[in-house]
Amino acid sequence: MGCPRHSSLGAGANPRASERIINEVAQGFRAPDGAVDWFTSLERAEQKEALREVVHYSMQARASAHDARDGLLRSGVKPTMTPAVLIVRKPVLEQMGKIINLPHSAVADTRRRERECQGTCRHAWHALP
Structure with missing residues (x-):
């Protein structure tokens, strides 16, 4: 690649x-x-x-860790999510490399929606058409 x-x-x-x-x-x-x-x-x-x-x-x-923190605040991403925790650490470019290699979360997200949200969820990303 x-x-x-x-x-x-x-x-x-x-x-x-x-x-x-x-x-x-x-x-x-x-x-x-x-x-x-x-x-x-x-x-x-x-x-x-x-x-x-x-x-x-x-x-x-x-890009710096400070830039990453500013971007994270603007994004609305929950700061406790693994990529958010990583991106604000130094060196930021090394952390980005780690984020690229995180496992795909679709399976975990589907499981969470089925078990925890069960139609009562208010997460906008769970209500996509």
Whole structure:
């Protein structure tokens, strides 16, 4: 997999969908919820590649743990979730690598919805169409 392929932005080429969406979210032109919808529509391998792309862009921007904390606050992600706990630690780019390799949570999330939520849940992500 390696580094993501880069478009020729600035040279008149159109960006790839992932590049466009990631940059729209980063610049405030797209709500994070829209990016979540796009991300969850991807196959697992495509999700991992998109995460690698985010890490690459974060490296280019020289992201810090402080940046990660600010982003976490803006995202609305519960700060006790494993990725949230990792992302605010130094070195942030190493932590991002750990997040990319976390096991997929779909099985655990489905189990939680079936056992704990049982139709009374108020989690917006459990009420997706």
